[in-house]
Amino acid sequence: MDCYTANWNPLGDSAFYRKYELYSMDWDLKEELRDCLVAAAPYGGPIALLRNPWRKEKAASVRPVLDIYSASGVPLASLLWKSGPVVSLGWSAEEELLCVQEDGAVLVYGLHGDFRRHFSMGNEVLQNRVLDARIFHTEFGSGVAILTGAHRFTLSANVGDLKLRRMPEVPGLQSAPSCWTTLCQDRVAHILLAVGPDLYLLDHAACSAVIPPGLAPGVSSFLQMAVSFTYRHLALFTDTGYIWMGTASLKEKLCEFNCNIRAPPKQMVWCSRPRSKERAVVVAWERRLMVVGDAPESIQFVLDEDSYLVPELDGVRIFSRSTHEFLHEVPAASEEIFKIASMAPGALLLEAQKEYEKESQKADEYLREIQELGQLTQAVQQCIEAAGHEHQPEMQKSLLRAASFGKCFLDRFPPDSFVRMCQDLRVLNAVRDYHIGIPLTYSQYKQLTIQVLLDRLVLRRLYPLAIQICEYLRLPEVQGVSRILAHWACYKVQQKDVSDEDVARAINQKLGDTPGVSYSDIAARAYGCGRTELAIKLLEYEPRSGEQVPLLLKMKRSKLALSKAIESGDTDLVFTVLLHLKNELNRGDFFMTLRNQPMALSLYRQFCKHQELETLKDLYNQDDNHQELGSFHIRASYAAEERIEGRVAALQTAADAFYKAKNEFAAKATEDQMRLLRLQRRLEDELGGQFLDLSLHDTVTTLILGGHNKRAEQLARDFRIPDKRLWWLKLTALADLEDWEELEKFSKSKKSPIGYLPFVEICMKQHNKYEAKKYASRVGPEQKVKALLLVGDVAQAADVAIEHRNEAELSLVLSHCTGATDGATADKIQRARAQAQKK
């Protein structure tokens, strides 16, 4: 391990920078990088190259090609550029490629070269053209800033929610600024631009001149400016070869450096690590790379090839035709362990472990040394942390082995940090693989989160790897495997060369009943690709019928939607479909559809009952449902009609319907009601008073009460009121009138069909005991006891009961023997009972 620090370059006293190779690129670049528009997404994202034919004076006749590669140079897409001249390329946070055209149009492509959408940066640009554009990232998403031919800036802080902001004019600006950049402060995007020796800050309200504190004199122009990844720091490169580094707010200077190179650099980017005190900027010229910071000397590298810098959270990626490297400040843990002659606990532990493997006793010595200082925990932690920052699996392993070795000598070292690091590194090594080509560092990975990493794998259609990672990390299915399978299925439905059956089957085989997978979402995607049949097939797998319905409606499969809605048992859903159908189909078809769906039909009927009575009638008509039609008209005769003629007419229609329905009883009853109505009307006209809507019974009663006995008799005959009912009716009415004379006459008119007990009862109800007694004598023997009890003649009732030798009657009388005077009677009954038992 002697040469391990060979690629470490000190910058000042306290920091080392190292550059190591990520990939050797074997992309078959036809062009020189310098001839291309280049965009590389941060977090080890893809690289887009567009040979720039528009830069040259004479427009080339060949159309340029837009190529997209993974960070390892694996081609992802290649397409012929057919649109207008492009000014700038950039990747959004969702890894969508934004291509800003000269006419202000921004075309958005997916990772695989699939066109997504486009938007415009405003009409003003159409005449003035776009001179320059930047794609930048803020906490809100990805933004675009453009500089127009009129030297005005327009920006949108989030292309997902496009709001264009035209920035104020810079007073007296006649030519394009020598350099500019977007800043992001207090959640607002600003633009910093340099014109000659002056710097201006544009926010959406004003343009203000700013002066960096402590800027060396003699500057007549700024050639390059760079903002750090987090927008916290700013670096300015002047025409005097001087670099100013300070805060992005321009309130504080951090350091400065004079490199004495006056040639404008090709690129300048910050290279710093989160939570590190070191600040450094990487400046690239054609053949030279320089790392400068707060130190008198800089680190210099020679560039063999045309290279491109990609700023990252914790360093800089540098790629060229043949290699892809990473330059960063050596993290503290690694520095502690690997620095030459380091006595840090981690370094000792690593050494101890190596000796242990050699079976050397020195292992014990080293270990003792750490333990004596009580630094074993720290040593283990250092090794774990350093492992995370190593790129080579070999080195990761040896550090982890050391940590594991050290752990053995600790009583209570929580294992999770070790375990988690092992897991993280496995994931990282997997995605760093050449074929995958996402060279994430540990810090970047933690910043990005596993969820986003999974999204990016899905975006690259690396479904199996994503699923393996989910399973390996034991992520909950809904967040992990299910989500990925759903994405996979959504991708699968776009494969137009596979038949609907095969796609549906393949999807179902893989997804099965995985929780959290929504087949309706996948079906919606299939429908979005114009594959309606496939969508329907996929919906068949959706277990929740309710979820199937909205899409089926959208696909105009309303009838299928209806049966699905009915299956779901959700009435509301059925109703939604019904009203949809009602508008979509003509009335006849609609009714026919309903006819086969009794549940929907009854639902619709109910709705019609309240809201559309006429439709209800049509429905019954359509079905030749005469019974219901009859009932409908009966209801109408009460609710809708007020005039007697109208009511009778409605009843007539009802009666006709009932005949058609072969419901003779209902028809006859309806006809009777018609007759009664007419008759009541006549009675009202002739006699006055209220008759309408009385029942037949009440009509007759009213007539009797009014003294119209003849009429009452007539009515009873006309409507064939049964004798028994008529007797009850008359009896009650006459008693109400207290017309006892007439009642007696009536009782004697012929033999009562209801017997005479009712007479007793009714008289007693009117509290006329005298009259009641008259009738009690006429009550037949079977009911005699009851009658006598009713009029309160307990003694006689007892006699009759005894005479009848009827046990039930005896107990009935006995139960009435409550008064003090009934004592004798009670005794009598008891005696009779005793006698009966003797026999």
Next chain:
Amino acid sequence: MAFPHRPDAPELPDFSMLKRLARDQLIYLLEQQHEVDKLYKVENKPALSSSEQLCFLVRPRIKNMRYIANLVNADKLAGRTRKYKVIFSPQKFYACEMVLEEEGIYGDVSCDEWAFSLLPLDVDLLSMELPEFFRDYFLEGDQRWINTVAQALHLLSTLYGSFPNCYGIGRCAKMSYELWRKLEEEEDGETKGRRPEIGHIFLLDRDMDFVTALCSQVVYEGLVDDTFRIKCGSVDFGPEVTSSDKSLKVLLNAEDKVFNEIRNEHFSNVFGFLSQKARNLQAQYDRRRGMDIKQMKNFVSQELKGLKQEHRLLSLHIGACESIMKKKTKQDFQELIKTEHALLEGFSIRESTSYIEEHIDRQVSPIESLRLMCLLSITENTDKAAGKITDAFSSLAKRSNFRAISKKLNLIPRVDGEYDLKVPRDMAYVFSGAYVPLSCRIIEQVLERRSWQGLDEVVRLLNCSEFAFTDMIKDDKASSESLRLILVVFLGGCTFSEISALRFLGREKGYRFIFLTTAVTNSARLMEAMSEVKA
């Protein structure tokens, strides 16, 4: 009296959680979210309130939407602007929104939902308070509430664990059950780990047994319901009961110690029991005499309050009893009961028919006459009598095989001598020993067999061959105690007589029954639900 439970009877699950849930939600909804300060009933008339905001808490019915629309439109005509909020419970229906739209007020109101479905009326009785369920489903064929039922069952299983044994009969029972299962599947994981608290669930459609619901009730609680109408577990006792000049609203549940002892009793025992109780109470009061100061102090501080409370309840129930006696012990009630029993037993049909005719001739009450005709129609399996009266009733009179079922299930107990109502032998006591409620008998038989096995003939006679189901979900975690707890779900309502009968069965067998019903019903409510006037 008030038969004690067997010592091994399981404890009932705690439903107070549901109560708290409902109360807190309502308070939050009304007070905090909408700052409601006064409550009115939603009716088809102008609002009296001068408030700036009206909030309607309604069932999702088209009728209610019309009321609201009328009110809003009246305000509009009067040039008044207010805010309107409609809270649908348990859920909003698309049809309602449609009506609001058609009435042109969709833009004026905002809508909300309150997914409330279970109200614990008592320690063993949960009601969904959906009296409209019966008419909507069984008459109109509207299945809108099935989803609500499934949701309610889902809520129960999340709170009290899944049910290892499920039984059901009836089309609605089956649909509700299947929908509920689907909900469980969609949301699995949460309930799976729970130890089941209730071992059995039994779903039963009301149309399996209309007979029982159509009978006059004679156990105390049922009789109180028939006479005074119990609403939401409380009853308004009028002046004739309270023997004062005002009415009194009384909560009727297990917390009323007096009521709890008589609720399941046949009415003939109640009065005797109450007077005995009164004598005991008097005796306890009388103990005061001859007490020294210390004892008296003790008595006042510890016993007097309880005694007074008991005294108050006792006098209320005695009042209620007297009032019921006045109405029900008259000759005609005895005759009525006699006729009903004759119909149930299927003898002296001619006399029963002429009794019903006389009932009509006397014009006693159209609803009562119809009820008797329905009973006649179902028990005699003819639709000649009732079916023709109105189309609404013809749905009741669909082919019923009551006679055959009654024979098969032995619903009419053979009694030698007097049936001792004080010491009931079987569930028939709730109908004076004349008839075992069909619904309860079905439940008893299935629970005994743990399936429908051997009941094929009954199921066929009930016309339910496709809709009788058993589902055992093997669960080793179910304790033996939970396996003696049975949740009976009545779809379309149940009567207090059925509840009393099953409570009796539970005591006999060492089970505890819990009841979930769409609403508590009785014969009058059933008949009213079918007439259009009230609907």
